[in-house]
Amino acid sequence: MKSLVCKVKGHRVNRRRVWHDKFDFRTNCDRCNASLIRDEVEGWREFDNDRDLLVDRMAHPKHA
Numbered sequence: 868m869k870s871l872v873c874k875v876k877g878h879r880v881n882r883r884r885v886w887h888d889k890f891d892f893r894t895n896c897d898r899c900n901a902s903l904i905r906d907e908v909e910g911w912r913e914f915d916n917d918r919d920l921l922v923d924r925m926a927h928p929k930h931a
């Protein structure tokens with residue numbers, strides 16, 4: 868479920884859940900729970916499977 872607020876204001880980074888997947892920092896949106904990734908250039912943005920799953924990323928430690 869995408870939040871309308873997120874569409875307008877952008878996602879709300881859940882800083883308590885941030886982890887490093889060996890390549891980038893990751894977390895979820897506090898509001899709509901979308902997967903977020905910290906892009907070196909763009910900053911926090913939504914995780915994009917086509918673009919971001921090309922490398923062997925580590926899952927959140929809680930799922931390990």
Ligand SMILES: [Zn+2]
Pocket residue numbers: 870873877878879896897898899900901
């Ligand atoms: Zn969101």
